[in-house]
Amino acid sequence: MQKLGEFKLPHFFNYPPYFTLQPVRDTREKQVQLWKELIIEYCRAQKVFIIGLEEDFPLFSNRAIERSLSHEARVAFLSALVSDGRAEWTDKGHKKCLILWHRIQEWADLIVHFVKENGLEDNVMTVEEIRSGTESRGTELYGIDRSVLMRALKLLEHKGKLVIFKGTSTDDEGVKFSL
């Protein structure tokens, strides 16, 4: 089985029609479905948050069979993720796409779980510490996209579970948990 870095690719990745946008509705629906799954799986495994449409994204081409997705196809598959709520366009021109393999609510749940796990219920942490601190190492939070993290934190703040404040010594923002 083929691999892309550490990521194990499914067999159909070598199926040439997988890389051509299928015009027949039923076939296309299935093709889109498979692409959505593969993109999510790949991004989760590789911790990829942003896919740039004009940049080389390893999943969108297959050197072994010399096929790559057309721009139209990339837009079609990412748009399908966006309409599922599992991705968002970050700009109006649809050039960059934010992939949410966890929805914001799920990320928020992960943060709560992380805080309880580490006994940080009434502590203060900086945002940067959550992303790359020793506590978060080995968890899904490690290396999380900053904007995604901020949105999850704001969601929790809205629910009264924490307070975000501007740091005094650094530019970084601080978080005061109150679970």
Added chain:
Amino acid sequence: MAAGNYLPTAELTASGRPVLYPGEIESSLLSSVDLLSEENPNFPHLKSGLLILTNHRLLWLPNSTPASSPTPVHIPLSAVSHIFSLKKSIKSVFSTPRIRFQVSVTSEGRVDEKGLRSIVITLVLRGKSDPEAFLGKFWEALKVRAWEEIKVGASGAEAGSSSGPRSGEGSLALRVPVVGVAGILRKEQEMWESTDKSLQDAFQDLNALMSKAKEMVMLAEKMRLKLLAGSNNQATGAAEDELGTKEEMQDWLLSVGIASPVTKESAGALYHQQLSRQLADFVRIPLERAGGTINLIDVYCLFNRARGTELISPDDLLQACSLWEKFDVPVMLRKFDSGVMVIQNKAHSDDEVFARIRSLVTKPDALQSGVSASDAAMTLGVAPAMAKEYLLTAEGKGLLCRDISPDGFRFYINLFQDINSDDVYLVRDYSIYVAWISTNSISR
């Protein structure tokens, strides 16, 4: 009371066109014509049918063909002894025109040229038509007595092939027994030489050509028959090129064409309807040869070639084809999604084609690298453009899916439905997906 007791039955083709005698040509068609005899009440009253005047016969065909309708009948012109002129009176201007003519009948009342009694038959022309013009053509057909010429011609041909006194003149010393293809070709050569003069005469002016045309057709027919006869005893090892020549020759002569093409002049308002039926009869053979479907453009060429000088326009062809829906004919016009139109045998089913496409794309080679339209064309025995239509139709049905790359446009068996979208790594046993994976893992 069957009409057959009084009138001989006429033979029809599968699509409802009359089967014409050799040398028989239609000269006029009229719709909604009644055929009856005013003096014999027992004589069948045939209502509102299609009347066809040829140089041999007067045919009457029922309008539709339910089981209850009368059988198609014909009156040989040889039995017609007199045609009465139209009655000219103020009254006749307003009533439906009637044409009366006298035919010979046997003592039982059956129409026959050898009959001793005679009877007056009336044609009632209910449709829009020009009785004067029809009468003119009727008179002309009777005057020319074309049926007699054919009989003479046929007996002459028999005499020529049985003993050959005709070809004997002046070349007795050079006569070689006719053996194999070489012999036939030599005999043709002789015939051509002897007819060279008549050919030259024929080309002197158009009128002369017209009068020689029948002889030319007869000549061609005769040669064809000889070639066919020759093919039976040429097993004695004829050279390859001779064989080629013979086949080519046969092809030419076989496509000499349609003896009596339906024309606007002869059919008038019935033109498209009759053309449609004639076309249905005509496409049968090319259709068989092309494997059940044939491109409309190809048919246009073949049909016009067979018609010779009476060419039809593409529009006429299309109209004739679209009329097939209304008749009970074994062929149909089919339009693919792309707009390509083909003529198809009704018996020729898409399912069979799809089954063949399926077996083609599941071969190990095709599983790995797909098929192109030309690959499919070879397997299906159709033109590449047509093969592509079939592939696209199969794609529309979800059997295939496409791959567009710098290598071209190729089709693969559709694996998408076999893949589980909840678990992209799962491979179900015994699926076509498994077969695909195994051929692909061998090749890489």
